[in-house]
Amino acid sequence: MTSDPVLSLVRAEILALTPYSSARKEASGGKVWLDANENPSTPHAGAPRLNRYPEPQPAEVVARLASLYGVKPDRILVTRGSDEGIDLLLRAFCRAGQDSILTTPPTYGMYSVAAAIQGARALTVPLVREKDFAVDPDAVIRAITPETKLVFLCSPNNPTGQLLDRDAVLKVVTALATRAVVVVDEAYAEFSTEPSLVQELDANPNLVVLRTLSKAYGLAGARVGVTLASPQLIGVLQKIIAPYPIPAPVVRAALDALTPAGISAARQSALDLVGERRRLTAALVKLPHVRKIWPSDANFLLVEVTDSARVMNIARAAGLVIRDRSKDVPNTVRITIGTRAENDFALETLARV
Structure with a gap:
């Protein structure tokens, strides 16, 4: 058992899991690489040199994202789009046939799809159409059950487009501090003038923020998502993410996008x-x-x-x-x-x- 109230929500078998240790995790900085069963060359002429596995979490990409969002690198996990971040959270927290998530429709459909794949129920508290699809924080808080592990709030919301009221979102985060993780999906944040909730991570260990390079950065085809959370929760997600999630060409595209000019x-x-x-x-x-x-x-x-x-x-x-x-x-x-x-x-x- 853990004394951390957020980690106590994680599936026990995930907390106890010994993760796969890839060759690139175990060694770096060598001269001759004979540890990962790679081809020592790229046989076909003219092809880019992609014979080596990439870093599991490309350090320079992580560092530039940390600088961009104003957090320490240990709060960042780079994923294959935000969809992978959603999937990882479901796998980490929800037991099939037992746990649930909560969404606020109309909203992004992958939250409930990921829940269905994991065998988790999806509770719903609709946004208030009469108030331009505002979130009702009190209704969300009332709807939570002991089995509800994750609350997904999309802000700006897809498909309605509006930013959720910051105080309302933080009311949910605070009220559920020891009861559920609140995931705020900020895929469209760059098109809003309001500050990101990333700056609230330090004060709220049960807050997770999802960002992406798909929209404002124009890298939808590269699939670069970012999960921002407490270092402890990032550590849990690193246990279950694929060994090499970010291909080398995607790393190069992300680094280009994350220069000052980009x-x-x-x-x-x-x-x-x-x-x-x-x-x-x-x-x-x-x-x-x-x-x-x-x-x-x-x-x-x-x-x-x-x-x-x-x-x-x-x-x-x-x-x-x-x-x-x-x-x-x-x-x-x-x-x-x-x-x-x-x-x-x-x-x-x-x-x-």
Whole structure:
């Protein structure tokens, strides 16, 4: 048993687990590498040198992410997208057929999918539509059971776009300090002007924050996610993550993105997309079939229309790919903010509805 209230929520068999020790974990800095059964060369001419396994957690990537988010490196785990971070948390905390998570729909679907894969129940406390999909912290706290191990809050929320109220989120975190881990998914944080909850990690050991390089940094194809948590919890997740999760080409892409020039470019890109978000909102709201556009702190808009099926049919016929979110919010589509030309094409297409 552990005296740490957060670690006491972790599955006992995971706490007791002796993790796999990879060759790269056991040795570094050598001259001749004969420990990992690798090919000593790359046989096919012209191919990049990928014959060696990468670092399990690339030290320079971790260091640059720590600097970017203002935390110590031992609070960071680099994953294959935030989805892997979600999956690791479910595997670490939830016993199949016994434990549960809590989500606040409409929200990102992978939380409940990961729970189903793990055999955990997904409790739900819907966001309050009448308040632009605000979270009800008291309802969340009341819904927690002794078997609820994880609470997932997406802020800015996908698919609705709004930032969750910071005080409401922290109320949940504080109330559940010894009862559950609160996971705040900040995949779209760069498109908001509000400060990240990463700065609250020191005061709240049961808080986990998920970040990604997929959105503002434009590396969706590389799959670089970041889980930020207490060093103790990061240590637990390191027990169960795959031995070499970040391929060498992805490491290089991440390092390029995390240079001062790369960070500056990402921030400018986010500002440009926010400007386009405002322009697209102002134009869409004038269309007669658009009923409502929810305020967005992300790089997309949730738009309520009179007939989402008709909108989707016309969009598909024109080659415009948008997302029907009617199963989450009736008669809605989600439109990602693209380039100015892409947004103009979307407006021209949707004006024909």
